[in-house]
Amino acid sequence: MSAEMVKQETRQRMAQTDTTKPLVEIKNLKKYFPVTEGIVIQKKVADVKAIDDISFKILKGETLGLVGESGCGKTTTGRCILQLERPTSGQIIYDGTDMDTVDRRELNKLRQRIQVIFQDPYSSLNPRMKIGQIISEPMRVHGIEPDPATRNKRVNELLSVCGLSPKMADRYPHEMSGGQRQRIGIARALSLNPEFIVCDEAVSALDVSIQAQVINLLEDLRDEFDLTYLFIAHDLSVVRHLCHRVAVMYLGKLVELAECDELFDNPLNPYTQALLGSVPIPDPEIERQREHRVIQGEVPSPMNPPSGCVFHPRCPKAVDNCKEEIPGLREIKPGHWVACTEV
Amino acid sequence: MTVLLEIDDLRTQFFTSAGTVKAVDGISYTVDEGETVAIVGESGCGKSVSALSVLRLIPEPPGRIVGGSINFSGKNLLELSDNEIRNVRGRDITMVFQEPMTSLNPVLTIERQLTETIMHHLSASLETARGRAVELLELVGISDAEHRLKQYPHHFSGGMRQRVMIAMALSCEPKLIIADEPTTALDVTIQAQILELMKSLTKRLGVALIIITHNLGVVARYADRVNVMYAGKIVESGSAADIYHRARHPYTLGLLQSVPRLDLPRTERLVPIPKQPPDLTRLDDGCAFRPRCRFATERCQTEIPPLELVEEGHHAACWERDAIVEEERMVS
Ligand SMILES: Nc1ncnc2c1ncn2[C@@H]1O[C@H](COP(=O)(O)OP(=O)(O)O)[C@@H](O)[C@H]1O
Ligand SMILES: Nc1ncnc2c1ncn2[C@@H]1O[C@H](COP(=O)(O)OP(=O)(O)O)[C@@H](O)[C@H]1O
Ligand SMILES: [Mg+2]
Ligand SMILES: [Mg+2]
Numbered sequence: 001m002s003a004e005m006v007k008q009e010t011r012q013r014m015a016q017t018d019t020t021k022p023l024v025e026i027k028n029l030k031k032y033f034p035v036t037e038g039i040v041i042q043k044k045v046a047d048v049k050a051i052d053d054i055s056f057k058i059l060k061g062e063t064l065g066l067v068g069e070s071g072c073g074k075t076t077t078g079r080c081i082l083q084l085e086r087p088t089s090g091q092i093i094y095d096g097t098d099m100d101t102v103d104r105r106e107l108n109k110l111r112q113r114i115q116v117i118f119q120d121p122y123s124s125l126n127p128r129m130k131i132g133q134i135i136s137e138p139m140r141v142h143g144i145e146p147d148p149a150t151r152n153k154r155v156n157e158l159l160s161v162c163g164l165s166p167k168m169a170d171r172y173p174h175e176m177s178g179g180q181r182q183r184i185g186i187a188r189a190l191s192l193n194p195e196f197i198v199c200d201e202a203v204s205a206l207d208v209s210i211q212a213q214v215i216n217l218l219e220d221l222r223d224e225f226d227l228t229y230l231f232i233a234h235d236l237s238v239v240r241h242l243c244h245r246v247a248v249m250y251l252g253k254l255v256e257l258a259e260c261d262e263l264f265d266n267p268l269n270p271y272t273q274a275l276l277g278s279v280p281i282p283d284p285e286i287e288r289q290r291e292h293r294v295i296q297g298e299v300p301s302p303m304n305p306p307s308g309c310v311f312h313p314r315c316p317k318a319v320d321n322c323k324e325e326i327p328g329l330r331e332i333k334p335g336h337w338v339a340c341t342e343v
Numbered sequence: 344m345t346v347l348l349e350i351d352d353l354r355t356q357f358f359t360s361a362g363t364v365k366a367v368d369g370i371s372y373t374v375d376e377g378e379t380v381a382i383v384g385e386s387g388c389g390k391s392v393s394a395l396s397v398l399r400l401i402p403e404p405p406g407r408i409v410g411g412s413i414n415f416s417g418k419n420l421l422e423l424s425d426n427e428i429r430n431v432r433g434r435d436i437t438m439v440f441q442e443p444m445t446s447l448n449p450v451l452t453i454e455r456q457l458t459e460t461i462m463h464h465l466s467a468s469l470e471t472a473r474g475r476a477v478e479l480l481e482l483v484g485i486s487d488a489e490h491r492l493k494q495y496p497h498h499f500s501g502g503m504r505q506r507v508m509i510a511m512a513l514s515c516e517p518k519l520i521i522a523d524e525p526t527t528a529l530d531v532t533i534q535a536q537i538l539e540l541m542k543s544l545t546k547r548l549g550v551a552l553i554i555i556t557h558n559l560g561v562v563a564r565y566a567d568r569v570n571v572m573y574a575g576k577i578v579e580s581g582s583a584a585d586i587y588h589r590a591r592h593p594y595t596l597g598l599l600q601s602v603p604r605l606d607l608p609r610t611e612r613l614v615p616i617p618k619q620p621p622d623l624t625r626l627d628d629g630c631a632f633r634p635r636c637r638f639a640t641e642r643c644q645t646e647i648p649p650l651e652l653v654e655e656g657h658h659a660a661c662w663e664r665d666a667i668v669e670e671e672r673m674v675s
Contacts, residue, residue, distance in 0.1 A: 004608075069530035177619050178386075207385040207557060212601035212615030219612070234530065241603035241613065264605065278535040280560030281606045282599065284583035287564040294535045298500055 021096075022057035023196060023228050024081060029054050029090035031076050035303060046303045050076040052252035053090070055329070058196075063222065063229040065243035065260070067236060067275070069299055072249040074232045078198040081230065082116055083107065112142055115189035117182075119201035124185060125173040132169030135159070135188045142192060158187040161224075163217060179210035186217065190225070200232045215242060236279055240264050245335075248272050251310040252302055254329055258336040268338045270317045309340070317342050344375035347518055347551050348397070353411035355389075355396045358404065362624035366392040368575035369411070371650075374519065379545065379552040381566035381583075383559065383598070385620055389575040390555045394521045398436060399428050416518065434464040437512040439541075441524035443504040447496040453480075453507055454492035457514055464515040479510040483540060502533035509541060513548065520545065521553045526561070538565055559602060563587060568656075571595050574621050574631035577650060581657035591659035591667055593636045630662070638663040 032047040051073045058064045066074050079085040081092055083099060092099045094110055102110065115138075118124045125134055135155045136145075145151040156166040162183040173181055182202065189197055199218065203211045215238065221227060233239050239246055240260060247257040248269065256269040267273045274295040281287055297314040300306055306313050312322040319342060327339040355367040367389045374380045382390050395401050396408050399420065413420040415436065420428060440446050448456055457479060458472035467475070473492075480488035483506040496504060505525060512520050522541065526534035542565055545552045556562060562569055562583065569586045571579040571594065579592040590596045597616035603609075618635045629644040630636070636643070642662050650660040661667070 069532065179619065207620075208559070209385065209597060209601045209616035210619070212613040213617075215603075215613055216615060236531070237603045237605045240605060241609060261609070274532060276605070278531045279605055280535075280538075280558070280564040282559035282563045282587065282602060282604065283606065284563045284587055286606055287560075292535070292539065294539050295532050296536075298502055298533060299530075 021060065023060040023095055024058040024230075025091075025093040026057070026077075026081070027055050027091040027093070029077070029080060029092065030088045031073075031080055031085060032088045049252045049302050049305060051080070051087075052305075054249070054252075054254045055090075056247055056254060056257060058228060058230055059245075060195075061226060061228055062244040063231050063242055065239035065246035066230060066232045066249065067234060067239050067246060068249035069234065069275075071251075071299060071302065073252045073302075074249060075200055077249075078116070078200050078230060078232055082114060082198055083111065108142075112144075112192045113194050114196045114198070115192065115194040116198045116200065117185050117189050117202040119204050125181060127173055129172075130169065131159075131171055131173070131176075131184055134173070134184060135169075135191055138188060138191050144192065154191070155187075158190055161190065161221070162187040163213070177210075179206055179213060182206060182214050183217065186214075186221070190221065193225075195226070196228045196230075198230045198232070201234070202231075203238060204233060204235060211238070218242065236264075236275065248275070251299060251305055253310055253339065254337075255311065255339045256337065257329070262333075262336055266336075268332060268336070268343045269340050270315045270342075271311045274314075274316075344378065346373050347376045347378075347416065348374040348553075349412075349414040350393075350397070351412045351414070353393065353396055353413065354409045355392050355401055355406060356409050357406045359624075364623045365575050365626055366406075366623060367396060368626070370570075370572070370575075370577045371411075372570050372577060372580060374551050374553060376518070377545070377549045377551055379542070379554060379565055379567050381562040381569045382553065382555045382572060383557060383562050383569060384572035385557060387620060387623070388572045389623075390572055391523055393572070394438070394523055394553065394555055397521065398432050398438065399423075400432075430464070433460055434515045435517055436519045436521065437515075437517045439505070439508045439512050439520060439522040439525045441527050443501075443508040444496060446508065447504065449496055452493055452495055453499075457492070457511060460511060461514050475514065476510075479514055480507075482513070482544065483507070483510045484536075485510075502529055502537060505529065505537050506540070509537070509544070513544065513550070516548070517550060519551045519553065521555070523555045524557070525554070527556070527558070534561075541565075559598060571598070574626065575623060576631065576660065577658075578632065578661070579659045580650070581653070581659075585653075585657040589653075589657070591653050591657070591664050592632075592661045593638050593663070593667065594632050595659075596667065597635070630660075638666045 029051055030053055031051040032049055034044045035046040035048060036042040037045045068074055076085060080087050132155050135158055136151050139145050139151055145154055155169055159166050159168060164183050203214050206214060231243055243260050245259050246263045248255050250271050256272045267276055277293055295314055308323045308325055309327050312318040321341060325341055327341045329337045329339045332338050332343060351371045352369050353367055354369055357364040357366055370393060384390055397413055401408060408421060454476055457476040458469060461467050461472040461475050476492055477488045480491060485491055485506055499507060526537050529537060538561060554565060566583050569583055570577045573594045579595045586595060600614040601616060603613060616635050621631050628647060630648050633639045633643045640663060648660045648662045650658045653659050
């Protein structure tokens with residue numbers, strides 16, 4: 001398939017997805033973690049503003065990439081959607097339902113439709129359980145496939161869908177390689193027939209040759225089961241390969257969101273530009289000719305973020321106004337959102 | 344160029360209950376003065392063990408350097424006494440690790456850690472050492488050096504700690520720095536800062552650098568020469584251009600094809616290397632890459648291919664190099 005066809009396929013996919021009916025809608029989400037002092041009487045002294053007022057939609061059938069440097073709030077965003085973290089304020093609307101207002105029974109039902117794949121396959125798999133048990137555990141918990149024989153059949157199916165031998169059901173996680181463990185994590189996530197999967201650095205710990213295997217698997221599963229992914233990662237080339245739209249975060253804020261090709265071909269936020277400029281390209285000729293503009297400084301503490309635009313102390317394009325005005329996300333072109341007053 | 348380090352047929356093994364791990368299995372390479380040499384390969388292929396062997400830092404037991412020689416400015420490091428090798432370490436050859444926290448002492452100030460090394464290796468007075476410590480922090484881009492010297496490692500961010508490690512590594516004017524995944528734990532903008540810093544300082548000070556990484560982009564940007572390792576062996580070596588544009592080993596080709604690239608149009612599918620890397624306790628008489636190789640023939644099952652000259656400065660260990668050349672011609 002030619003590059004143009006790949007682009008076209010993405011565009012078609014975006015055209016087919018009903019933008020008025022998102023699967024997940026995040027509205028003004030904030031998550032602050034209190035920082036306390038004192039041992040006997042704990043006093044709140046500050047807040048870590050892990051997520052500071054972000055809004056975006058995840059459309060049915062799309063893969064939305066979420067990128068940014070460590071600590072910018074990617075995992076916390078995923079955990080809020082998964083209901084593993086209670087937002088400080090804001091709304092998460094899943095398929096039309098506000099997750100904060102539903103009763104427990106309904107929430108449980110919603111939860112079955114949402115699954116997660118973590119970065120570290122080892123720490124997320126119980127070392128004392130056999131692979132078969134690990135994969136069937138969610139079915140047992142949710143009372144799906146109560147008959148052990150059909151459940152085992154399903155485990156075997158899931159293993160082979162994920163490129164593993166059904167024989168592995170009787171083995172333990174420590175007998176598996178990193179790539180195999182990640183496949184087991186994927187098989188477990190699929191066991192409840194979810195429609196939406198949060199992939200939090202799901203391929204980041206893998207060596208490149210194995211990473212490519214798992215990325216291909218995630219793509220196949222997406223097509224086969226019509227899955228929607230929130231793909232959280234810091235590796236920009238992987239995100240570009242896999243995603244339909246990409247959102248960039250910095251220090252708890254959303255700074256840019258656009259269709260994948262648009263974001264990588266035409267990044268508008270200076271932070272996105274800096275991120276892309278920092279990625280070394282595996283080609284010595286290109287690297288020799290490329291201009292290397294390294295951005296200075298480090299990410300400030302989310303406990304005490306800079307005034308105005310949080311990126312202004314590191315931004316090569318900052319003007320005086322950036323110290324004061326907090327830039328909102330604006331739609332510069334259809335579908336291309338940027339939070340920068342200087343664009 | 345003068346050869347600074349010459350490793351010849353180095354073999355390092357670990358004797359474990361699961362069997363003998365041939366972690367480094369007969370590798371040979373050289374590093375010239377002032378040059379940057381990269382070692383790339385997947386995790387577990389022996390990169391770190393090969394570097395630790397140079398400084399004789401292999402935990403014994405279970406490990407042991409079982410053969411070979413490591414010549415460094417006229418001496419075989421494997422024949423030095425414990426005392427002599429300690430004087431090489433930290434002075435002529437220094438290391439920068441992935442996680443600086445493990446190599447910095449958490450209960451000592453940065454000043455104490457820097458000055459102690461300087462006083463020990465250069466027989467300097469405390470005053471001279473302090474002056475040098477300030478200079479070093481400024482050199483690695485840490486502002487407010489006088490104040491920062493009084494602080495402890497935990498006061499520094501990951502990127503800043505790596506700068507401190509580089510300052511330490513440079514403190515006694517070494518001839519060679521071995522950096523083992525120095526930026527793997529860092530974010531991409533900080534990675535760029537640290538690598539640019541290492542590159543410009545080693546160039547300016549004429550220090551040779553061995554950089555160990557699994558990141559092919561980092562290698563392309565910073566290395567003069569590249570050694571590709573697989574299952575304890577160097578399977579291909581050459582200039583960065585040889586490796587990226589004229590690869591003659593199927594593993595190198597596979598690595599390059601499996602990464603998505605930001606500079607090329609998006610492709611529909613990635614081309615992974617199938618299966619898993621081998622268990623280093625169960626290597627046989629064939630090529631270790633054979634089970635994953637699409638070029639493999641019968642000969643590959645029974646004979647280990649030696650590292651052979653492809654052209655000036657470029658070596659590859661593969662019996663089927665002609666098939667690779669043929670395929671390349673068909674494609675272009
Ligand atoms: N449970 C917690 N308590 C306090 N701070 C937290 C907690 N979880 C995350 N944080 C902080 O919130 C910020 C965002 O973290 P995270 O969402 O994990 O970022 P990312 O996944 O982008 O690396 C960080 O500063 C982190 O230290
Ligand atoms: N202390 C040890 N005991 C046993 N095996 C070891 C030890 N250290 C390293 N190894 C083995 O040596 C091989 C090479 O490891 P290493 O050099 O760390 O790989 P990498 O290329 O990822 O740096 C691996 O198979 C590893 O398991
Ligand atoms: Mg995270
Ligand atoms: Mg290593």
